[in-house]
Amino acid sequence: MPAPALGFADWLKSFRTYLTLNAGPATGIAAIYADTKAAAMGLAASESLLGFDSTVAGWPDPVPLPEQAQVGGGEKAAFAMRLKKAFPALGTRPAMRIIADGTNGAGFVMRHYSGERASTLRTGSLLRDALEHGPGEIITGTTPGAWRWAVLSADLSEAPDGEQSHFLIVGMSEQYCSSVEAWATAQDLAIDAILPAPLALLRWARERLPTVAMVANLRASSFRCIVVNGLLRYFEVLRNPYEGWDDFQHAADEAGIAGGFEAGAVPFVHWGGGEPAKGNVTVLREHALQRVGGGALSTKSEPGQPLQSPPPEYYLLAWASLTHRIY
């Protein structure tokens, strides 16, 4: 889609912003993990972590939460002012990355799509066109205009225009994305990307663990996936988060079989903690996350003093704020 032409009024607004904030290139990155009830923020600048804040949902003019009734963007840019005051090292114009964790079908839509089994929609461009004009024929219950769609190939990059065996269809709620854009405009903040939390975790897992079979319980959503040599083999959003070890084992076995492996033959990792390790399952708790993530989380404000028992999403936020490109 070609970029829309900016009018003179838009240019004047940009000019006002420039004069007000002395806008320059983005110097820091603030990644926000927002679920339907709370939000946490990780901040980085100059390739080092500045800090974390798990109370960001309580700040004035906070970032919109998925699936919540959206409030106004705030005319006084109180959120941006507090952010710059609390973390001056972020610079004048930090880039915000929003990781939105909602319910599958409400906050986001993700679905593995087999190009091999498809009769006609075998290329990324055909799939994208079909999603724009009639998404309900591919994913039940979706309507045109209600979602912003992306079609990814097995390496989680934008699907090129050619036949693929594996696609990952990702949709973000149009209403939520619009509210985040309005909020960022009102706050004079730059937005780098909005990603559904399962996709962010998939990218994290693909980068840290090139071959992994994973069942993940995020705060608001759950999914299971198999990535082999950096290529997505299987992905499914779980209808309900698993509860208890048997439930997890069942989810893992099902994923292994669906991914083309024998039951019990695939070593799984378990994102989210809460359960002890058993059999061929590695629970991605603090020490395992440290090993995978390259060490304990420590911030620039207190160098050498690792955070005590950080929640798993802090590792995701650290990755999201330190990685050059997450989309």
Place this chain on the structure above:
Amino acid sequence: MQFLSQEFLARQAAKASRTGALAAWVFVALVVLQLPFWFWVMPTVKGSLEAAQQAAGRLDSQDKAVDGRSRALEDVRAQLAEVRRLEPVLTARLPAAAVLATIEKTIPAELVCGKIRLSADSFAPIAGGLRTPQTYNLRIEGWLSKGDRTEVLKWANTMLGRMPTGSGIVTVDHAQGAPDTFLLVLRIVGGDLTRMGLSRIPIETASAQ
């Protein structure tokens, strides 16, 4: 795949654009450069403009007054137009008083006038569907107290000397066959009346004045 609209990305890029910032500063510089114009030149121009507007207002009111007076003269204009329409008729007329005056001044003592008749003889059409007489017949009947027709002929020639050029004698005879009577018929051509001691009033000039 950032799940951001193209419009939002375009706005964001414009905000961070150094070209946009440069353009913004150029815009500010141009605005500042205009300040002398708006604060010094414009008040002067504005004053001149107001004076011109006031003068225009005065002229407008005068124009309205002239219009009012002009409307009052509409009847006069209509009458003048009628006079102009009749101008060819007026200029071509032969005043009967002048003819009578010529008769009175030139008639010899031997002749007595009994009957005088002046009538238009031939007409020519003019603009506006009107006709003006070109020639007139002057018929005079009377008595000779003494003398003969020669006296009548002399008198006729004396009158013709005072009539417009081209006028002539039609008939000189005795009236009803009696020897002491006479009948004189003159043909008078309308036009130049200066020989009759008259001068025409130049109507156009009089109306223009």
